[in-house]
Amino acid sequence: MTRSLNALRPVYVVGIGWHRYQNPSETPYVELGLTAIRAALADARIEWPTVESTYVATALLGMASGRPMLRHLGATGAPLMHVENASASGSTAFRHACIEVASGISDVALAVGVDKRNPVRRPDTGIGNLAEDAIVPFTHFALLTNEYAVRHNASTDDIALVAVKNHRNGAKNPHAQRQQERTLDEVLGGKRVSGSLTSLQCTPIGEGAAAVIVASEDGIRRLGIDAGRAIRTTASVGRSERVYPPGAGFDAALTKETAELALAQAKLAPKDLDIIELHDAFTVEELHYIESIGLCPEGHGVRMLKDGALDIGGQCAINPSGGLIAMGHPIGPTGIGQIGEIVMQLRGEAGPRQHRGARIGLAHMVGVGAVCYVHILQR
Amino acid sequence: MQPNKLLKPALYSVEAHDGSGATARLKGGRCRCGYVFFPMQTYGCERCGSHGGALTPCELSANGTLLAEATVHLHADKNRPAPFTIVKVALDDGPVIRTLLADGSAAVAPGQRVTGRLAAVGQSESGETVLDLRFSIAS
Incomplete structure (x- = not known):
């Protein structure tokens, strides 16, 4: 039998943070990502070592961009993975962070999205196309x-x-x-x-970062997180x-x-x-x-x-x-x-x-x- | 005599020559399940997953009905200077395709009957005229 997310144990968003979305700049992605993560940790009032797992959403940075960023928070050895799902990369990372906590594998997980505007490379399927x-x-x-x-x-x-x-x-x-x-x-x-x-009816692709921390009720209690500010993913x-x-x-x-x-x-x-x-x-x-x-x-x-x-x-x-x-x-x-x-x-x-x-x-x-x-x- | 060369011969062929150039046939495929697709491929049927011999080539008429058009004003690729117009066409044989409106074509609007023809788009290194598919209002 399969179960949907809300049939597992409840999962809550307890911390949120951003680096402002902006026009392409010289700011390295590491700085964008760390700003968002530190803001989310501060919002949840927890420390980095309490995060048991990280999902890094990025479509345009290239291979293995997560560890060179996360190591500056203190290398805890916690697992991390990268999620690429085009525009839905961040949503997908969030879903899997929620699933990990709801399943009981972790009490606290981070989903962080970070990107710079780099050329998009689409795969060649081998099938031709008209235009x-x-x-x-x-x-x-x-x-x-x-x-x-x-x-x-x-x-x-x-x-x-x-x-x-x-x-x-x-x-x-x-x-x-x-x-x-x-x-x-x-x-x-x-x-x-x-x-x-017209251009103001189209998204301006830029750069930036966003982070959310999700936690179980056990995690919220154990870490003394303010349950009144926790929002459940239903x-x-x-x-x-x-x-x-x-x-x-x-x-x-x-x-x-x-x-x-x-x-x-x-x-x-x-x-x-x-x-x-x-x-x-x-x-x-x-x-x-x-x-x-x-x-x-x-x-x-x-x-x-x-x-x-x-x-x-x-x-x-x-x-x-x-x-x-x-x-x-x-x-x-x-x-x-x-x-x-x-x-x-x-x-x-x-x-x-x-x-x-x-x-x-x-x-x-x-x-x-x-x-x-x-x-x-x-x- | 072979004065012309098709830009993408895997996708279309010349059907006939008439007063206004060459009409085209599109190289689509049909699955055993009845699904008709464009272009032809043998990887597998998007509808049912059958592959290999279940998929057979199937020539499609280049006649269809216009679903939408958009004139592109800004395009980064220098090989494709703007403006040009993209059309979305429901082919009479089933598939919906998107490609270019013929240069110099009259303006088109959804609901109009359109047809794909092979138009000269350049010259090959050996001097042949290169033809590519372009849609215009059906005559």
């Missing part, structure tokens, strides 16, 4: 934007409102790469990238793409089935969610995914957006961190940073971007391939 060199991610999503706009009679200006909201949220987030409010005119008037997408689901009907958007279809499983695991309905951090690398994705998660029927996302239902203080705050568009998407850290944002919100510690009364949050990432990871956290 994949001409279809980078922003064109994949420009095509989806065109399809969404035509199918649902939505204007591309309305779709761009996602960026206005997320830049507004990011402006209040000291860890965000972009911390500037933008008007719709500024968003639409920016550099044209592909289709109707669902964890990972999926990969199947064969969908021709022409179906696989990102949305994969998100739908992954979110459904996660909500079932936590015994929740979409309307129960107070906060969602989702993969808004490009504006249209936010609409696709809120519809796939079930906040509203397909094609109704623009209406929710224009009604303010997705704002901080609205029905369900989407990407209160600023999301990938404003907070940024340094790849390895991104999924872990989402967990940190939700924990901050559920603790009521999010300051000027606090979504009042937040009790339940969902974190969603897709990664090229495609893979999808969804976690639910509850106060």
Whole structure:
């Protein structure tokens, strides 16, 4: 018989930390990662030697980047592993840190994501393609934007409102790469990238780090961690793409089935969610995914957006961190940073971007391939 | 006489020459389970996992319906200078493919009928005209 995460022993996030996401710089990744880890240890008020296992999420640093970073915390001999799962690398590392603690193998585990902007190298499968060199991610999503706009009679200006909201949220987030409010005119008037997408509707790939520490109830008691600030992970689901009907958007279809499983695991309905951090690398994705998660029927996302239902203080705050568009998407850290944002919100510690009364949050990432990871956290 | 050379002969072939150039056939595959895919491969069927002899080559018509288009304004690869337009096409024979719209083609919109033709994209070292697949509005 198999079991889901919440049928094992409870696992809680007890520490969160970041190195600000930023434009590429000379700062070595070691410094980025150590800053986030030390912040997470300080947040949990525990010392490094209490961490029994580490999952390092990174997609672009190259082989075996973890030990040269972790050794500066004091070489404890604890196990570490590297997780590469494209954009979902951090989410995947978090899932496996949770599984390790929930299973009873460890009481305290760390998931840390760190990346620098390096060239992406994709494997050669040996199968030819017509023009994949001409279809980078922003064109994949420009095509989806065109399809969404035509199918649902939505204007591309309305779709761009996602960026206005997320830049507004990011402006209040000291860890965000972009911390500037933008008007719709500024968003639409920016550099044209592909289709109707302008640069302020696309994630700025940069660098940074995020860390979360997870612990069992035994670990929390033994180490004297403040249980009042611990946030439980009540669902964890990972999926990969199947064969969908021709022409179906696989990102949305994969998100739908992954979110459904996660909500079932936590015994929740979409309307129960107070906060969602989702993969808004490009504006249209936010609409696709809120519809796939079930906040509203397909094609109704623009209406929710224009009604303010997705704002901080609205029905369900989407990407209160600023999301990938404003907070940024340094790849390895991104999924872990989402967990940190939700924990901050559920603790009521999010300051000027606090979504009042937040009790339940969902974190969603897709990664090229495609893979999808969804976690639910509850106060 | 062989004045032309296909850029990616593993993916398509010349179907016929007509007034406006060469029409194309795409080299897809069909699994015993009925799944039709592009391009042909023998690693295994994405739907059922059958491999080897269960997968057979299957020529696909280059006619289809446009699902989406996007004109790329910024592209880092210098070998592919922007602007150019990418189209997503549901082929009449099943698979959905993404590739380039023909240079100089009229603007296209979702729902339109389109067809893949072999267009001159350059010259080979030995002076042959190199042809590659480009979509345009069906005549």
